[in-house]
Structures are given as structure tokens and as C-alpha cells.
Amino acid sequence: xxxxxxxxxxxxxxxxxxxxxxxxxxxxxxxxxxxxxxxxxxxxxxxxxxxxxxxxxxxxxxxxxxxxxxxxxxxxxxxxxxxxxxxxxxxxxxxxxxxxxxxxxxxxxxxxxxxxxxxxxxxxxxxxxxxxxxxxxxxxxxxxxxxxxxxxxxxxxxxxxxxxxxxxxxxxxxxxxxxxxxxxxxxxxxxxxxxxxxxxxxxxxxxxxxxxxxxxxxxxxxxxxxxxxxxxxxxxxxxxxxxxx
Amino acid sequence: xxxxxxxxxxxxxxxxxxxxxxxxxxxxxxxxxxxxxxxxxxxxxxxxxxxxxxxxxxxxxxxxxxxxxxxxxxxxxxxxxxxxxxxxxxxxxxxxxxxxxxxxxxxxxxxxxxxxxxxxxxxxxxxxxxxxxxxxxxxxxxxxxxxxxxxxxxxxxxxxxxxxxxxxxxxxxxxxxxxxxxxxxxxxxxxxxxxxxxxxxxxxxxxxxxxxxxxxxxxxxxxxxxxxxxxxxxxxxxxxxxxxx
Amino acid sequence: xxxxxxxxxxxxxxxxxxxxxxxxxxxxxxxxxxxxxxxxxxxxxxxxxxxxxxxxxxxxxxxxxxxxxxxxxxxxxxxxxxxxxxxxxxxxxxxxxxxxxxxxxxxxxxxxxxxxxxxxxxxxxxxxxxxxxxxxxxxxxxxxxxxxxxxxxxxxxxxxxxxxxxxxxxxxxxxxxxxxxxxxxxxxxxxxxxxxxxxxxxxxxxxxxxxxxxxxxxxxxxxxxxxxxxxxxxxxxxxxxxxxx
Amino acid sequence: xxxxxxxxxxxxxxxxxxxxxxxxxxxxxxxxxxxxxxxxxxxxxxxxxxxxxxxxxxxxxxxxxxxxxxxxxxxxxxxxxxxxxxxxxxxxxxxxxxxxxxxxxxxxxxxxxxxxxxxxxxxxxxxxxxxxxxxxxxxxxxxxxxxxxxxxxxxxxxxxxxxxxxxxxxxxxxxxxxxxxxxxxxxxxxxxxxxxxxxxxxxxxxxxxxxxxxxxxxxxxxxxxxxxxxxxxxxxxxxxxxxxx
Numbered sequence: 001x002x003x004x005x006x007x008x009x010x011x012x013x014x015x016x017x018x019x020x021x022x023x024x025x026x027x028x029x030x031x032x033x034x035x036x037x038x039x040x041x042x043x044x045x046x047x048x049x050x051x052x053x054x055x056x057x058x059x060x061x062x063x064x065x066x067x068x069x070x071x072x073x074x075x076x077x078x079x080x081x082x083x084x085x086x087x088x089x090x091x092x093x094x095x096x097x098x099x100x101x102x103x104x105x106x107x108x109x110x111x112x113x114x115x116x117x118x119x120x121x122x123x124x125x126x127x128x129x130x131x132x133x134x135x136x137x138x139x140x141x142x143x144x145x146x147x148x149x150x151x152x153x154x155x156x157x158x159x160x161x162x163x164x165x166x167x168x169x170x171x172x173x174x175x176x177x178x179x180x181x182x183x184x185x186x187x188x189x190x191x192x193x194x195x196x197x198x199x200x201x202x203x204x205x206x207x208x209x210x211x212x213x214x215x216x217x218x219x220x221x222x223x224x225x226x227x228x229x230x231x232x233x234x235x236x237x238x239x240x241x242x243x244x245x
Numbered sequence: 246x247x248x249x250x251x252x253x254x255x256x257x258x259x260x261x262x263x264x265x266x267x268x269x270x271x272x273x274x275x276x277x278x279x280x281x282x283x284x285x286x287x288x289x290x291x292x293x294x295x296x297x298x299x300x301x302x303x304x305x306x307x308x309x310x311x312x313x314x315x316x317x318x319x320x321x322x323x324x325x326x327x328x329x330x331x332x333x334x335x336x337x338x339x340x341x342x343x344x345x346x347x348x349x350x351x352x353x354x355x356x357x358x359x360x361x362x363x364x365x366x367x368x369x370x371x372x373x374x375x376x377x378x379x380x381x382x383x384x385x386x387x388x389x390x391x392x393x394x395x396x397x398x399x400x401x402x403x404x405x406x407x408x409x410x411x412x413x414x415x416x417x418x419x420x421x422x423x424x425x426x427x428x429x430x431x432x433x434x435x436x437x438x439x440x441x442x443x444x445x446x447x448x449x450x451x452x453x454x455x456x457x458x459x460x461x462x463x464x465x466x467x468x469x470x471x472x473x474x475x476x477x478x479x480x481x482x483x484x485x486x487x488x489x490x
Numbered sequence: 491x492x493x494x495x496x497x498x499x500x501x502x503x504x505x506x507x508x509x510x511x512x513x514x515x516x517x518x519x520x521x522x523x524x525x526x527x528x529x530x531x532x533x534x535x536x537x538x539x540x541x542x543x544x545x546x547x548x549x550x551x552x553x554x555x556x557x558x559x560x561x562x563x564x565x566x567x568x569x570x571x572x573x574x575x576x577x578x579x580x581x582x583x584x585x586x587x588x589x590x591x592x593x594x595x596x597x598x599x600x601x602x603x604x605x606x607x608x609x610x611x612x613x614x615x616x617x618x619x620x621x622x623x624x625x626x627x628x629x630x631x632x633x634x635x636x637x638x639x640x641x642x643x644x645x646x647x648x649x650x651x652x653x654x655x656x657x658x659x660x661x662x663x664x665x666x667x668x669x670x671x672x673x674x675x676x677x678x679x680x681x682x683x684x685x686x687x688x689x690x691x692x693x694x695x696x697x698x699x700x701x702x703x704x705x706x707x708x709x710x711x712x713x714x715x716x717x718x719x720x721x722x723x724x725x726x727x728x729x730x731x732x733x734x735x
Numbered sequence: 736x737x738x739x740x741x742x743x744x745x746x747x748x749x750x751x752x753x754x755x756x757x758x759x760x761x762x763x764x765x766x767x768x769x770x771x772x773x774x775x776x777x778x779x780x781x782x783x784x785x786x787x788x789x790x791x792x793x794x795x796x797x798x799x800x801x802x803x804x805x806x807x808x809x810x811x812x813x814x815x816x817x818x819x820x821x822x823x824x825x826x827x828x829x830x831x832x833x834x835x836x837x838x839x840x841x842x843x844x845x846x847x848x849x850x851x852x853x854x855x856x857x858x859x860x861x862x863x864x865x866x867x868x869x870x871x872x873x874x875x876x877x878x879x880x881x882x883x884x885x886x887x888x889x890x891x892x893x894x895x896x897x898x899x900x901x902x903x904x905x906x907x908x909x910x911x912x913x914x915x916x917x918x919x920x921x922x923x924x925x926x927x928x929x930x931x932x933x934x935x936x937x938x939x940x941x942x943x944x945x946x947x948x949x950x951x952x953x954x955x956x957x958x959x960x961x962x963x964x965x966x967x968x969x970x971x972x973x974x975x976x977x978x979x980x
């Protein structure tokens with residue numbers, strides 16, 4: 001490839017500090033687990049950003065140096081600044097920044113902006129088995145995942161998930177307790193690509209699962225923007241005479 | 246409504262004659278079970294047709310009097326006449342006849358024609374539980390089905406199902422043995438609407454299940470054509486002068 | 491049908507008061523022209539609402555009595571209250587209210603909320619011819635429009651239109667000056683249906699054009715909600731034992 | 736990239752031999768014009784194949800060495816062997832071979848197989864201007880095409896085009912005579928990607944137009960398969976016990 005991809009891994013990073021069960025699994029925060037995996041790829045440049053940093057760590061200059069942003073949030077969704085959400089949305093739509101929304105990020109402001117819907121779902125946290133099935137075997141985000149993979153202990157997310165029909169559906173999950181979920185969903189918005197991926201409850205070591213990490217790596221590659229000139233919009237002149245070609 | 250809908254219920258009707266397990270469940274054939282349910286709707290006119298009839302019971306005149314055709318086939322897919330398949334496809338695409346493909350009909354010639362793909366899937370016949378989840382709650386085919394319904398003993402059909410991404414995904418099934426399946430899928434082809442619905446293994450009394458029958462009724466209503474003039478195609482004249490309106 | 495459909499026709503209603511060219515075409519406002527046409531349908535109950543009314547005429551109680559809302563706005567997009575936009579979006583997504591966005595409403599807050607994108611486009615106001623082509627002849631919104639219709643003087647709206655790929659594309663427009671535009675686009679969001687229809691510049695008598703009015707009538711019928719129970723979301727219990735059916 | 740892409744350019748190659756107007760533009764056949772352009776890319780390996788060759792030049796071994804097949808046909812659609820069409824379809828669906836269908840290939844057996852529809856359209860051959868607009872600016876097939884490009888003399892193809900809604904719509908064409916057309920359409924079928932691109936009438940030098948050739952090059956790159964293991968289908972075992980990960 002040669003092309004370098006600059007990834008910013010964003011995490012709310014609150015529960016890791018105050019909940020011992022989370023701290024036990026992710027002592028440095030989920031962002032560090034995700035970032036550590038992505039840093040092993042020689043063509044990725046990885047940084048992290050968290051809620052409590054200034055501007056949530058997502059200043060204009062940092063986003064200008066970000067090709068793909070991953071987003072994990074839960075308790076502080078409503079406390080995320082509208083101005084930062086505007087900025088992230090604009091970077092996706094107008095500049096083509098990739099966006100990967102993880103797990104409980106389904107209720108984040110940015111994901112509800114992208115979808116236009118309420119994004120609610122069923123859930124149950126009983127540490128049950130999840131089996132993630134590939135429904136689009138040739139999709140770039142499914143590369144390296146043959147057929148399915150398992151997560152031994154997971155939080156159940158169930159249908160009906162209040163999203164628009166995704167532009168591409170890559171994964172559907174099965175849960176031991178009887179539910180199914182569209183767990184890997186692609187959306188195109190403006191120049192940007194958005195992927196929602198549901199595995200990732202904070203009390204289980206899901207971001208150490210190599211299949212989960214492979215999917216996140218694939219999604220980074222898939223959503224990284226190609227250089228695209230700004231589309232021409234606004235007041236337009238009529239057709240000139242066209243010389244025959 | 247007032248509008249009458251003419252339904253032709255097509256069934257291969259071979260296994261009911263030679264397999265005692267099937268005969269025990271459907272002594273008159275699956276088509277009669279499905280038709281009996283549909284006949285209870287005062288606005289439906291229902292007839293049946295089967296493989297061994299002349300022209301498989303699908304003469305030009307019968308199809309001309311059919312608004313919606315349901316299709317159950319299995320062992321004799323390859324013995325269905327190409328000429329009849331051409332006719333059915335043309336009625337769907339050019340005249341807007343609705344088509345509801347049931348269970349093992351996924352490998353029928355007509356469904357492979359409609360999809361352009363191989364339509365293969367995983368399967369296991371062990372009488373396991375299936376739970377059918379609604380993923381599009383406002384879809385007309387889901388009306389009357391709140392959230393999900395259960396089939397006590399079912400044949401498993403599993404992903405990856407080799408179909409194009411459906412234009413609308415209505416149901417996803419969960420199976421006790423660990424699989425998921427896109428069990429209710431809508432496709433638009435020409436003027437016609439096509440619905441694939443996977444429940445219906447021949448050795449279980451699935452076509453007596455009131456939820457399954459409600460889905461089939463809904464699909465008949467959804468796929469029944471509205472009168473649509475033939476689209477204008479072929480050699481065309483250029484723009485006339487348009488008087489200002 | 492028998493079913494009554496309650497329509498609220500919303501209009502910014504500012505330019506009709508201060509611009510003589512607009513006043514000359516729509517002395518009572520565009521909303522009254524649209525409403526007058528819809529009122530001729532015996533199964534429609536039609537009211538109007540405008541920007542300068544209290545709560546923009548869109549109180550909770552009025553929206554509770556609205557099946558379908560049509561939206562025309564232009565200069566005051568940014569002055570529309572966020573609280574009212576929240577309310578409209580919630581009615582669409584959670585209660586299934588239909589929403590028909592007209593012409594310059596493409597830049598309204600509510601449409602950008604629904605799409606998640608910037609919704610910009612090309613434009614030119616030179617009173618040129620527009621030819622609206624049907625690309626989905628069997629779509630309910632195209633009923634009564636065979637092939638195409640013409641608008642003698644129109645404002646050009648041109649691609650690339652910054653919207654997500656519509657769930658259904660019904661119309662594509664041709665313009666004399668050399669552009670094309672996806673002029674009739676359907677989006678599904680939660681329980682609600684949304685239709686964007688581009689014809690309707692305020693200085694031309696487009697809302698007296700019978701084809702344009704037929705499309706709006708069709709879109710009202712298409713987007714009117716069917717009674718749908720609230721989807722079951724939130725914390726869920728695992729699979730109970732299922733008795734065999 | 737490093738990866739090599741093996742392209743087979745297929746052409747009916749009948750009209751170039753018997754129609755002087757065609758011969759004047761493409762003395763060696765359209766396939767040689769297309770192939771000459773593709774051969775300039777160092778990572779492409781290009782061969783040609785034509786209708787009158789044995790097995791239409793598309794033996795099993797040649798297809799096994801083909802990553803992407805381009806298809807131009809017109810008069811001989813019905814004379815193309817069903818067996819070869821089966822083979823091409825299977826290579827697309829099961830092995831992921833890319834397929835690019837050009838111009839009058841819209842009525843080819845292979846394209847009607849892929850779409851499941853009749854693929855008819857409006858047409859007019861009067862050498863009028865065509866303007867091809869980008870509607871998906873970030874799509875890989877639009878790279879290098881900013882906004883639009885022009886074809887001085889073209890055959891008009893007009894809506895309603897009888898295809899399923901494409902999975903991705905890249906281009907829409909404007910014609911001087913008043914029509915529009917979805918001129919660049921992507922379809923996913925099994926493991927394969929299919930692109931339909933309408934410019935290319937045989938009496939105009941359209942396959943010398945650098946924008947047209949750039950689109951074909953882009954489509955080759957987009958549709959070239961990534962190595963994907965064969966999806967697992969058929970009889971399946973139930974869920975084993977999953978060790979916690």
C-alpha cells in the first residue's frame with residue numbers, strides 16, 4: 001500500500017476510572033487496548049483522545065490530522081459538546097473522515113446525527129455467548145473472518161435496532177439468550193464512510209479478542225478516505241457549447 | 246379495501262405423496278393448508294396449482310388471472326420447465342404479478358432468476374427451535390407481528406445466504422443451534438414485488454402456525470399489483486417544445 | 491379506503507409577504523395553494539401552519555393530530571426552533587408521522603437531521619424548463635404520472651446532491667441548462683416515511699401544476715402511517731422455554 | 736499496489752466487420768480500442784476475446800485467468816451460448832470475477848441474468864450531446880472525474896431503465912434531447928461486483944474519450960476480486976461449546 005492511515009481512537013474513559021470491574025479488564029482504558037492493537041500495523045499512525053481532555057481531545061487541528069476516528073462512549077453521551085459533534089460530523093460528511101462507532105456508541109450524539117434515528121435497541125448484560133456471523137463474505141470488513149467468530153461472554157444487543165437500513169450489512173449476531181442483532185453496519189454519508197460494530201462491553205475483555213480487533217483494523221482500512229476533490233455545489237452556469245470529442 | 250386479490254398457491258406436491266412423515270402432517274399437500282388459510286380472507290380469491298399438472302398448472306390464462314403467486318418447491322426444481330419459468334418471470338417483471346417464494350423454494354429456478362445468484366445457504370434438519378425477529382417494525386409484511394414469534398420445531402437455514410442485499414429486510418431468524426438467517430426479504434424486480442420467507446419445512450406443521458400464516462397473508466397484500474401503465478421504452482422522439490405551464 | 495389522513499401543510503410564509511414577485515403568484519402563500527389542492531380529496535383533513543405562528547404552528551397537540559406534515563422553508567431555516575425540530579423528528583421516527591420536504595426545504599434543519607448530511611446542491615434560477623422523469627414506474631408516488639411531466643419555468647437543482655443514497659428513487663429531473671437531479675427521493679427513518687420532492691420555486695406557479703400536485707397527493711398517501719405498536723426495546727429477559735407449536 | 740489485475744475485454748466484433756460507419760471508427764474493433772487503453776496501465780494484464788472465437792473466446796481456462804471481464808454486445812445477444820453465460824455468471828457469483836457491462840450489453844443474456852429484469856430502456860441515435868454527471872463523488876469509480884464530463888455525439892439511452900435499484904448509483908446522464916439515464920450502476924452478486932456503464936455507441940469514437948476510458952479503468956480496479964475463501968454452506972453441525980475467550 002504505502003499509504004499511511006492516521007487513526008484517532010476516542011474513548012469516554014470514565015468507567016475505567018471508577019468501576020473496579022472495568023478497571024480490572026482495562027486498567028489503562030479501552031482506548032489503549034484498541035490503540036495497542038492498531039499500532040502493530042506498520043501503516044497506521046495511532047493516537048488516542050478522551051472525553052475529559054480539552055475539546056474532548058478533538059480539536060480542529062487533531063481532526064485535520066485524522067483519517068479515521070473510532071468512538072466508544074456510554075454514560076457521558078449527553079455531556080459531549082454539540083460543537084465538537086458538529087465538527088466531527090462535518091469532517092465525515094465534507095472531508096471524508098472515516099468513523100467507526102463501537103458498542104454503546106450507538107446512542108452517541110454523533111451516531112444519532114449520522115443515522116437520523118433514535119438508535120435504541122434491546123439489551124441484557126448477563127455474560128452470555130455471542131456468535132458473530134458474516135452475511136457479506138466478500139466485504140472488505142469481513143476479510144480474515146471466515147464464516148463466524150465467537151465471543152464467550154458478551155452483552156446482548158437485540159432487534160429491532162432503530163437505525164435506517166444500512167447501506168451494507170456485514171455481520172449479524174446470534175445470542176445464547178435468543179436474540180439476533182445487525183452487529184456490523186455500513187453507512188455512507190457525504191464523502192465519509194461510517195461503520196457501526198456492536199461488540200465491546202466494558203466489563204469483558206472483548207477488545208483483546210483477535211477477531212474483534214481484526215474487524216476494527218479492516219474497518220479502519222475500509223473507511224480511510226481516498227483524496228476526493230470538493231464536490232462542486234452552489235450557483236451554477238448553464239451548459240456551454242460542447243465541442244465534439 | 247374492496248379490491249379483490251387473486252392468489253395462486255403453487256406446490257411441488259411430490260413429497261406429500263411418497264413420504265409418510267410429510268403425508269402425516271399435510272395429507273392434502275402443503276398447498277391446501279396455505280390455501281385454506283388464505284381462503285378465510287373475504288377479499289382473496291384462491292386457487293392452487295401443482296408440478297404434475299399440465300404446464301405445472303401455470304398456463305398463460307391462469308397466470309393472467311393471478312395477482313400473486315406463492316411458490317413451494319424442493320426436489321423437482323430442475324424438472325420445472327424453463328418455458329414456465331420464463332413465463333412466471335415475465336409476469337412478475339412486466340405485469341407486476343407478486344411472487345412469494347417459500348422455504349426450499351430458495352433454490353428454485355424462478356428465485357435464482359430473480360436474484361441472479363446461487364441462493365445457497367447452510368441447513369440442518371434437527372427439529373430445533375426458531376425465533377423469527379422483526380427488524381423493520383413498520384413494514385407492511387410485519388403487521389400483526391409484534392417483536393417476534395416462535396416456531397417450536399424447524400429446519401435451520403443459516404448465513405451466509407447467497408442473495409443480493411434485499412431491497413427491504415423484514416425478518417431475521419435465530420436458531421437454537423447457533424445460527425442466524427435473513428428469513429424475510431423483499432426484492433423489487435420490474436413492476437413486480439417478490440418476498441422470500443424461509444419457514445416451512447415439510448415435516449413440521451409450520452403452515453398451520455398462525456404467525457406464519459399472517460406473514461403470508463401480509464405478503465400477499467404487499468405484493469399485489471396496483472394498476473400501472475406499461476412503461477414507455479424503445480425508440481424515442483426528442484423533446485418537443487414545452488408550452489409554459 | 492375509508493381511512494382519513496390528517497395533513498398539516500407547513501410553510502415559512504415570509505417571502506410571500508415581502509417579495510412582490512412571490513406575492514403575485516401566491517397571494518395567500520404557497521401553503522394555501524398546496525392545501526387547496528389537498529382539500530379536494532374527500533379523505534384528507536387539511537390544516538396549515540406557518541413559521542410566525544406560536545411554536546411555528548407545530549404544538550405538541552397539533553402534531554399529535556397530524557398524520558403527514560409537508561415542509562416548505564427557505565430563508566428562515568436557521569431561525570426554526572431546535573425544540574420544534576426535535577419534536578418533528580421524534581414524531582417521524584417514534585410515531586411514524588409522514589414528512590414531505592419540498593424544494594428549498596432540502597436545507598431545513600429537519601431534513602439535515604433526517605439525512606445526516608449537508609444537503610447542498612447546485613442551483614440556478616433562470617426560469618428554465620424542467621422535465622421530471624419517472625425511474626420507478628410501479629412506485630406508489632408515481633401513480634398517475636406516466637413516463638414524465640414538464641415544468642415550463644423552474645429553478646434548476648443539480649447534482650451532486652449531498653444526501654445518503656435514498657431508500658427509493660422515484661424521479662430524476664432533466665434541466666434545459668444541462669443538469670440532472672434526483673428530484674423525488676424516499677427515506678425510511680424509524681417508523682416514519684420521508685419524501686423529498688424538489689419542484690417548487692416560489693416565483694413560479696409550480697404548486698398549481700396538476701402533476702406536481704398529484705405527486706404531493708401520492709406522497710401523502712404513501713407516507714401516512716399504519717397503526718404500528720411501539721417496538722419493544724430496552725432491558726430484555728432471555729428466551730423462555732418455547733412450547734412446541 | 737503491486738497486485739496485478741488480469742482483464743479480458745470481450746466484444747461481439749460483428750458490426751466492425753460489416754458496417755462501414757463502425758469500421759471507420761474502430762477498424763480493429765472496439766475491443767482493441769478498450770484494450771489499448773487498459774494496456775497502458777502497468778498493473779493490468781489485458782487480453783481480448785470475441786463472439787466468433789471458439790467458446791466465444793471464454794473457455795474455462797481463460798476465465799480462470801481472468802479477474803475482470805468487460806462485455807460489449809448488441810446484435811448477437813441471443814446467439815451467445817447459454818453454457819458460456821452460465822460459466823460467466825458462475826465465475827462472478829462463486830469466484831468473484833468482476834464484470835463490466837458496456838452500452839448495448841444491457842440486453843445481453845449475462846446482464847439480464849445478473850439483474851433478473853428485462854433491462855429495456857428508451858433510445859435514440861441522433862448523435863446528440865450527453866453530459867455524464869457524478870452523483871457519488873467519493874465512489875472509487877468516479878475518481879478522476881470531477882463533477883461531470885461530456886460526450887459530443889452519443890446515442891441517447893433513457894429512463895425508465897428496467898433494472899433493480901442498483902446497490903450504488905455513480906453516474907446519471909443528461910441528453911440534449913430531453914432525457915436522463917442512470918448511466919453508471921453497481922450491483923453486488925455473490926462474491927462478484929458488476930458495473931454497468933452506458934456510453935459506447937459503435938458509430939462514435941466514445942472508446943477514445945479519456946474520461947470514458949478513465950471510468951472503465953476505475954471500474955476494473957473496483958471490481959477486481961480480493962482473495963476470499965469459499966463461503967461455508969450446506970449441511971451444518973450445531974453450536975459446539977464455546978470456550979470463553
